[in-house]
Amino acid sequence: MSNYTIGGGFSGENATVQSAHDRPNTITSGHKACQGCGEALGARCVLDAAYRLTGGKIVVVTATGCLEVFSSVYPENSWNVPWIHSLFGNAPAVASGVAAAFRRLGKEDVRVIAQGGDGAIADISMGCLSGMFERNDDVLCVCYDNQAYMNTGVQRSGVTPSFARTATTLPNGVYFGNEERTGKNVPKIAMAHGIPYVAMGSVGNIRDLEQKVVRAMGIRGARYIHVHVPCPLGWGYPTSETIRVARLAIRCGLFPLFEAENGKVVGSTPIEDQVPVEDYLRTQRRFAHLFGKNAPVNALESLQNMANENIDEYRLVGGLAHE
Amino acid sequence: MLHQLEGSQAIARSVALCRPNVVSAYPISPQTHILEGLEGLVRSGKLESCEYMNVESEIGAISVALGAESAGARSYTATSSQGLLHMMEVVYNVSGLELPLVMTLGNRAVGAPINIWNDHSDAMAARDAGWLMFFAETNQEAVDLHILAFRIAEETQCPVIVNVDGFILTHAYEQVDLPSQDQVDEFLPPYKPNTSLTVDNPMAIGAMVPPEYFMEVKHLAHRKQEQALEAIENLGNDFYNKFGRNSGGLVHGYAIQEAETVVVTMGSVAGTIKDVVDELNREGMKFGELSICCYRPFPVSAIVSALKNARKVIVVEKSLAIGLGGILSREIELALNGLDVQMVSVVAGLGGRNITKAMLKECFLKKSSGEVTFLGLDEKLVNSNIGSGL
Missing domain, CATH: 3.40.50.970 (Thiamin diphosphate (ThDP)-binding fold, Pyr/PP domains)
Known part of the structure; x- marks a missing residue:
């Protein structure tokens, strides 16, 4: 993997953890993820950055899902960190318990990270996640969002975007994918809890993502990072295109990169080279029905409006500079 | 203290x-x-x-x-x-x-x-x-x-x-x-x-x-x-x-040595059952009581050892496997497989229904039909529902 594709084309202080020859490799090679898996890349970037910052003092709680399945099938294991998998729907609560234990055992120097896909974190753990936020437990929760239940065969999740085709929102000429649904906005739900830190990141901007992890790990209390991780299998694009697809999602405005502290947006990552949503959508078979002969009339307009609203709300073009 | x-x-x-x-x-x-x-x-x-x-x-x-x-x-x-x-x-x-x-x-x-x-x-x-x-x-x-x-x-x-x-x-x-x-x-x-x-x-x-x-x-x-x-x-x-207290362990027997009929149960109802056992024994009968303290792992040997001399075992349990009957009673029955003992299954106290000494005494003395007994069941209410096609 070249420095360019992992976003590390800088030297000195600007270099990414991923571009370093001695990167920690919290999740090491040999695991069973698909080629081009955005989630594997996202998890490694997040955890390597946290590992580097804390001198290896992290414990990772992983929810059931692709990330757990491809990394830990007995007797093999890709994790170079203390790691626990309990269930699909309880990773934030398990992490709260680990943090509580460390608090009482005098091990508060060891930091706790809960992680999982969007099915786990945004859907089935929502109660536990909200409880962890509300108690302001000292846990960083990371959601790797590939916008559907990929591990079980690409069924729709609560964050599947508008019009996307999934195994349970098949377009058939009458219905056009995940119609009339915009996807649950988990970062805003997190912000509504008033927790100290919330951010959206993407594997399309590794340096930005790593900086967000560093900020999050510099704060105590409940923190949340929502990471956009394209899935070649579920979205239908060539495995070599993960980073390009992730970057188009950022550049069109459908995936705004921002940070919030104590419930208020404090900064966003500007779009340097804006593109219409069509440029992003056309890269993926899950949106192919929006361009065929029987394409729905208002779909593109509706998706472009969503991107425009993001651009306005987070001032992504010519607006708020990154603080 | x-x-x-x-x-x-x-x-x-x-x-x-x-x-x-x-x-x-x-x-x-x-x-x-x-x-x-x-x-x-x-x-x-x-x-x-x-x-x-x-x-x-x-x-x-x-x-x-x-x-x-x-x-x-x-x-x-x-x-x-x-x-x-x-x-x-x-x-x-x-x-x-x-x-x-x-x-x-x-x-x-x-x-x-x-x-x-x-x-x-x-x-x-x-x-x-x-x-x-x-x-x-x-x-x-x-x-x-x-x-x-x-x-x-x-x-x-x-x-x-x-x-x-x-x-x-x-x-x-x-x-x-x-x-x-x-x-x-x-x-x-x-x-x-x-x-x-x-x-x-x-x-x-x-x-x-x-x-x-x-x-x-x-x-x-x-x-x-x-x-x-x-x-x-x-x-x-x-x-x-x-x-200095006999808490824990696997099972607790009461008046079990001479008993011809042993009532097996779990939890607090054992106290009421022991009172009934005492009454019956004062009347010249040979009753005993066995409490299962450790339910999992299921202490088969300890249960067999405690019940091997009994001629009749009455299991009183506060649970029901719908479509099967008693749960503890089935497990006791399996544990006693091969022993010449009559088994009676009593489901009692579901949903907090009172279990009185009088109810238990009557039940213990009744000749068993082989069916599961539901202690204190309102037969009239049940039958009226069955009559109306459930």
Whole structure:
């Protein structure tokens, strides 16, 4: 993997953890993820950055899902960190318990990270996640969002975007994918809890993502990072295109990169080279029905409006500079 | 030291004597007074080095406890009924991960229809979940079983459910002897986990296990429970030697040596049954009583040994396998397979229905039809519904 594709084309202080020859490799090679898996890349970037910052003092709680399945099938294991998998729907609560234990055992120097896909974190753990936020437990929760239940065969999740085709929102000429649904906005739900830190990141901007992890790990209390991780299998694009697809999602405005502290947006990552949503959508078979002969009339307009609203709300073009 | 305490407060104080580091619970009747008691002990500083976690659900409660236990902290939770069912996915997970968590179950019926009163339907839902399960007969035994539970859990690496009859024990004021902190410290050493999440020795806990190994994992869990029988019996003896009370162990027999008919049960109803046994024996009959204290692992040898001379065994249980009948009675019947003994199955006290001495006496003396008896059933009401086509 070249420095360019992992976003590390800088030297000195600007270099990414991923571009370093001695990167920690919290999740090491040999695991069973698909080629081009955005989630594997996202998890490694997040955890390597946290590992580097804390001198290896992290414990990772992983929810059931692709990330757990491809990394830990007995007797093999890709994790170079203390790691626990309990269930699909309880990773934030398990992490709260680990943090509580460390608090009482005098091990508060060891930091706790809960992680999982969007099915786990945004859907089935929502109660536990909200409880962890509300108690302001000292846990960083990371959601790797590939916008559907990929591990079980690409069924729709609560964050599947508008019009996307999934195994349970098949377009058939009458219905056009995940119609009339915009996807649950988990970062805003997190912000509504008033927790100290919330951010959206993407594997399309590794340096930005790593900086967000560093900020999050510099704060105590409940923190949340929502990471956009394209899935070649579920979205239908060539495995070599993960980073390009992730970057188009950022550049069109459908995936705004921002940070919030104590419930208020404090900064966003500007779009340097804006593109219409069509440029992003056309890269993926899950949106192919929006361009065929029987394409729905208002779909593109509706998706472009969503991107425009993001651009306005987070001032992504010519607006708020990154603080 | 003797105290006049509500069962729940006694349990809270007993758990506190075990010095848990993390207590995580979600309120549900009739377990609530236990968690209120523990929270109060933490807030007042009487229970030091303990984090009390107010959580958003039972799945959160047991998941927090699971996480804390996996990080090397002695942990505790408590629930009842629907709460246990809401936890159930995690209940299986805790035992699969071999985490020695201790949980109190304030036994309560399971709805629908919603019913907050006592029976053992909730416990029976967890009977195959890989936890050790104890049933307390009195508040004193509830106090003692919690101290034993932490020791047994940590020694066998199996989680333990201590069953305590909801309201009947949890809300009853009785005299209990609370051991001193020194006594408990001597019996229960600080928790030293076999495996825990530590940066000194990074380890993955909770891997996916494919068909090539899964059967072995489950077989070992079964073997481990069978081996736990010995530890449970021995620690019951240790407990007797240190505290002078015959709490814990596998089974408790009453007037069983000469008995021709033995009534087998679990939990607090044993007290009422013993009174009936006494009455019947005063009238010249030969009755005895056997309480199953350790329900999981199921102590087959101890049960056979206690019942081998009986001609008739009456199982009184507060649970029902709908579509089958009794649960405990079937298990006792299997344990006694091959012995020449008449089995009677009595389902009693569902949803808090009163179990009186008179009802029990009449039932014990009745000639058995071979069918399951539902003690105190309103036949008229049932028949009128059957008449109308259910």
